[in-house]
Amino acid sequence: MSSSSRRPTSADVAARAGVSRATVSMVLNGRVEGTVAEATQQRVLAAAAELGYTRSALAISLKERRSRTIGLITDEIATSPFAGRMARAASMVAAQHDHLVITVDLSLRDHTVEDAARLLAERQVDGLLFATMGRMRGPLPVVPPGIPLVLANHEPVSSGADERGEGAELPPTFVPDDYGGARRAARRLIETGHRRIVMLSGDDRSVAVLEREAGFCDELADAGLDPRMVKAGWQIDDGYRAAARLFAGEEPPTGVFCIRDRVAAGVLQAAAAAGIAVPGDLSVIGFDDEDFFAERLVPKLTTIALPHEEMGRRAMAALFARLEGEAAGGDAGLVVVECPLVERESVGIARGR
Amino acid sequence: MSSSSRRPTSADVAARAGVSRATVSMVLNGRVEGTVAEATQQRVLAAAAELGYTRSALAISLKERRSRTIGLITDEIATSPFAGRMARAASMVAAQHDHLVITVDLSLRDHTVEDAARLLAERQVDGLLFATMGRMRGPLPVVPPGIPLVLANHEPVSSGADERGEGAELPPTFVPDDYGGARRAARRLIETGHRRIVMLSGDDRSVAVLEREAGFCDELADAGLDPRMVKAGWQIDDGYRAAARLFAGEEPPTGVFCIRDRVAAGVLQAAAAAGIAVPGDLSVIGFDDEDFFAERLVPKLTTIALPHEEMGRRAMAALFARLEGEAAGGDAGLVVVECPLVERESVGIARGR
Numbered sequence A, B: 001m002s003s004s005s006r007r008p009t010s011a012d013v014a015a016r017a018g019v020s021r022a023t024v025s026m027v028l029n030g031r032v033e034g035t036v037a038e039a040t041q042q043r044v045l046a047a048a049a050e051l052g053y054t055r056s057a058l059a060i061s062l063k064e065r066r067s068r069t070i071g072l073i074t075d076e077i078a079t080s081p082f083a084g085r086m087a088r089a090a091s092m093v094a095a096q097h098d099h100l101v102i103t104v105d106l107s108l109r110d111h112t113v114e115d116a117a118r119l120l121a122e123r124q125v126d127g128l129l130f131a132t133m134g135r136m137r138g139p140l141p142v143v144p145p146g147i148p149l150v151l152a153n154h155e156p157v158s159s160g161a162d163e164r165g166e167g168a169e170l171p172p173t174f175v176p177d178d179y180g181g182a183r184r185a186a187r188r189l190i191e192t193g194h195r196r197i198v199m200l201s202g203d204d205r206s207v208a209v210l211e212r213e214a215g216f217c218d219e220l221a222d223a224g225l226d227p228r229m230v231k232a233g234w235q236i237d238d239g240y241r242a243a244a245r246l247f248a249g250e251e252p253p254t255g256v257f258c259i260r261d262r263v264a265a266g267v268l269q270a271a272a273a274a275g276i277a278v279p280g281d282l283s284v285i286g287f288d289d290e291d292f293f294a295e296r297l298v299p300k301l302t303t304i305a306l307p308h309e310e311m312g313r314r315a316m317a318a319l320f321a322r323l324e325g326e327a328a329g330g331d332a333g334l335v336v337v338e339c340p341l342v343e344r345e346s347v348g349i350a351r352g353r
Helices: A010-017 A021-028 A038-051 A057-064 A084-096 A113-122 A178-191 A207-222 A236-248 A261-273 A308-323 B010-017 B021-028 B038-051 B057-064 B084-096 B113-122 B178-191 B207-222 B236-248 B261-273 B308-323
Strands: A069-075 A100-105 A127-138 A149-156 A173-176 A197-201 A228-231 A255-258 A283-288 A302-305 A334-337 B069-075 B100-105 B127-138 B149-156 B173-176 B197-201 B228-231 B255-258 B283-288 B302-305 B334-337
Touching: A010 A021, A010 A038, A021 A038, A069 A084, A069 A113, A084 A100, A084 A127, A084 A149, A084 A308, A084 B100, A100 A113, A100 B084, A100 B100, A113 A127, A127 A207, A127 A308, A149 A308, A173 A308, A178 A197, A178 A207, A178 A255, A178 A283, A178 A302, A197 A207, A197 A236, A207 A228, A236 A255, A236 A261, A255 A261, A261 A283, A261 B261, A308 A334, B010 B021, B010 B038, B021 B038, B069 B084, B069 B113, B084 B100, B084 B127, B084 B149, B084 B308, B100 B113, B113 B127, B127 B207, B127 B308, B149 B308, B173 B308, B178 B197, B178 B207, B178 B255, B178 B283, B178 B302, B197 B207, B197 B236, B207 B228, B236 B255, B236 B261, B255 B261, B261 B283, B308 B334
Parallel strands: A069 A100, A069 A127, A127 A149, A149 A173, A173 A334, A197 A228, A197 A255, A255 A283, A283 A302, B069 B100, B069 B127, B127 B149, B149 B173, B173 B334, B197 B228, B197 B255, B255 B283, B283 B302
Antiparallel strands: none
């Protein structure tokens, strides 16, 4: 890069236009009020354009005490295939409000949420969105005063004695209805006539596992059926192996609800290898509705959608409602967002067999 | 949020500590030099801590003419499952240099790269990284003067008469060696004894398709074999359907090279449905090495890795080398990054059949 390409300053604009820096400032800030001749104004604007001079949004921010940026604090959201939808929808709303997003990924350094919030506060962000990749429960993050906070996928729980006292208000918090989604999945299998139904669950104790298992079990219990639960895991090969064992065992299921679309993909391959037709002999239902995945499996996967796009959109909208003093009208407190059923081709009427 | 939670100013700190704003400024900027009594310093620091006052990084930026932020311009990189690795590796290097990343996703508004660069220049970013999700060729983006630019996955091509003249220097540009990777995949199938080899390619004319097809065809030609090419598509079901047709046809292949891991996943399922063992009867090799995918297929997929992590890391390092005036030592011009073979379980010695 040549030395002539250093970033131009308002002094450069002034020199080129043959005026003072004060005049440049007045013209570029639109405060001319008859004090600067029309020809001079044109000369300043032309000089600024020729030099590629950009006004400093930072200087404007300092005056207004608003930076037109939102801080997004995440845990690896950028590398998660479907939680990216949440970040994207949130960024879209920010863009509509002429705000940019500065992202701090906690996994990149040994940052706590509090560290990240302080770092972003120093950059004068107007508001903070803390969004985790997976659904979590944890303490309410403490952020610098005066900066509105909204949470997505992270549900604050009080840690016994609440240090913040009675007055501590829950910020708008958006979580998916994992429990209701799992009930919906089980109901779909029951209402299509299935009685031998198994859930292939995750092999951990995450909030998603606990909520989805509870929803599945409650729905089966309400129908007078015994729930059967297999701790499989979260990946394609986990689903493959668990399904292969079920198919080889006694009383193989006719309906399988999977903790995740990827597990369902493994079930579909294991069924193919065992000569079991889906949905003819076996119905399979997933969870997530992962982009370019569930709808591109063979057969196309019926699943429960994680509402990440809606969560990201509503979370950012709630943040702007607070920034604009409309808190009363927007979402507040804990908002549990519905996980809808997406009907495709992998669930069919149960055959007696 | 209560009105007492407005963001504190240095005036608030001064009032609480019972000193002037100038004293607050001197203490918080570490410029006390014996002029402020130790007890007063402690009082100011305590007041700032109690109020949760954060110094304005923007004010510091204005003085230093550096904002300690990097602008990342992308096209949906946030929602791409594996290109996220590139953004993450780049952000990691920025974090090591104490810089934050402001992301502008072109798909969120009708932005051109130039619009985004101008928007980020107004925020005084120190440098710009333009990274596209898929490999592309296009004109060199024009960015405001004085801001170093680095490119990843986007290869600038001159548009006939170069408007920028002879002196226009190519910024550091990082692209994957798709051609070499495809040769490596074909070579692996050839050296394990396969002669009936098919490539399942994408159904478009993207740079990745052109380069990978050329690499595949050249490697087979060098081995005296006729390349067979099927325009399948990029998704799981595309691979499934194309493979099912091949298995039902005459002279089914013993080796399949897929444009992408997802296409290979469809081939594995189609093979399972047709009773074809992988790698016993059929060898399959993918491209991408998508996270939590290739290594979790059944069998684990042998594939060619897209070096997105290395590209992101080296691109951001090249940007900081320029910022720190070390351009001569770092990467420059077009850098083609190797796509290595990742050996797993899906390629075996060819059987005569």
